[in-house]
Amino acid sequence: MTRVAVIGAGVVGLAAARALARRGITCVIFEQGAPGGGQSAGESRIFRHAHDDRRQFELAVRARRGWVEWEREFGVQLISGDGAMVIGSRAVARLQRYADEPVCQVRELSGGQISEALPILAEYEGPALIDEGAGAIRTRLTIAGLIGSPGPELMPERVESVIPRPQGGVEVICESGTGSFDAAIVAAGAGTGHLASRAGISIPSSTQAHMRLTLPVSGESAPSRLACLQDSSDAFGESIAYGSPVRGNREYAVGLAISVEADPERPAPDSLADVADRTRAYVERAMPGLDCGGAVSFQRWVTELPWAADGLAIWQRDDAYFIAGHNLFKLAPALGETLADCVQDGSVVPGFRPADRLGEPMLEAR
Ligand SMILES: Cc1cc2nc3c(=O)[nH]c(=O)nc-3n(C[C@H](O)[C@H](O)[C@H](O)COP(=O)(O)OP(=O)(O)OC[C@H]3O[C@@H](n4cnc5c(N)ncnc54)[C@H](O)[C@@H]3O)c2cc1C
Secondary structure, three states: OOOOEOOOOOOHHHHHHHHHOOOOOOOEEEEEOOOOOOOOOOHHHHHHHOOOHHHHHHHHHHHHHHHHHHHHHHHHOOOOOOOOOEOOOHHHHHHHOOOOOOHHHHHHHHOOOOOOOHHOOOOOOOOOOEOOOOOEOOHHHHHHHHHHHOOHHHHHHHOOEEEEEOOOOOEEOOOEEEEEEEEEOOOOHHHHHHHHHOOOOOOOEEEEEEEEEEEEEEEOOOEEEOOOEEEEOOHHHHHHEEEEEOOOOOOOEEEOOEEEEEOOOOOOOOHHHHHHHHHHHHHHHOOOOEEEHEEEEEEEEEEEEOHHHHEEEEEEEOOOOEEEEOOOOOHHHHHHHHHHHHHOOOOOOOOOHHHHOOOOHOOOOO
16 A cells, blocks of 8 residues: 545545555545635534543544643644533433443533633533543644644545455546546545435435534633533423633633534525524523624534434445544544554444444444
């Protein structure tokens, strides 16, 4: 294996290219827009260990080690040390399952400790836990660090097709011409399904519009601690809300885990405006420490697989590999290594095949 094409310079494609380059494999990344400008855009994502599927917890543990390695290499902290707090019985039960895992450093929080961890939150009296090993991912610093990683060449081109050759190798077709490679990784986010279908693979992902609000934290100075939040409590009128700090705790991004069926080629549907209104109403009830007047909305397309909100899988056609799923940012260091393993082994790493339905809660005991 000497030359690999990676389609997509989002966090997953960049992580895969970095992993390949470190193994001495020449790598060309094709990107149609700004690197990190697709689903990986914006400030801040949540890193959490807790997943419904234990296999994904193990993947998150591997990824966390990778984040530490990236931090060392890029010389910058990429995951905040403020932890991720969960409130509400469903989120608490999910994290509770990992309470004995030393990497999570799970602690129960009482009233005063809740407002210490997240001072912008309204009074809350229900069950709360914190994963001290989790935190907010500094997304822009991550993308910048990966782009600066030595090795891969970046080609500012839109790929029209990826054609695997049954006799081996892959042709990558762009407007400016066709290139031959030993293998290809397609990590094109919302564009992966289209490229897969041109290679004869049907990925059952749905493209959905997702939005969140970013709001200034009230007061003169930024709080010294702002944990991420997952709220399944309904105490503030929503049972699937999340939040994470932005810009050195001066702002907080808040969203509802609701995505709206939509076509990326068309304007966002009205139902997305309803989600924005619901998010604002949630913030008014739940987070008196945020200034709703300064809310800015952020919208992107996300791709979800049918078996789980956190579902992910890798499809193979000969020497071409296609990755699809949701909430991949936190897992990127491990996914990059996994994709590089697939290319080197010539097959999808067991556990990541579509039939494995990674992320599906029902199969966690396997
Ligand atoms: C608002 C929001 C909040 C989120 N919160 C979290 C969170 O808290 N935790 C978490 O882990 N994840 C979260 N996610 C999901 C996470 O951000 C994505 O799963 C992840 O960024 C996907 O990265 P990617 O590299 O696969 O795709 P992308 O970042 O979309 O990268 C794909 C790239 O491929 C390029 N491309 C597409 N088609 C072509 C083509 N034909 N030719 C050339 N280039 C092409 C695109 O321009 C793009 O840059 C969130 C997502 C959103 C939108």
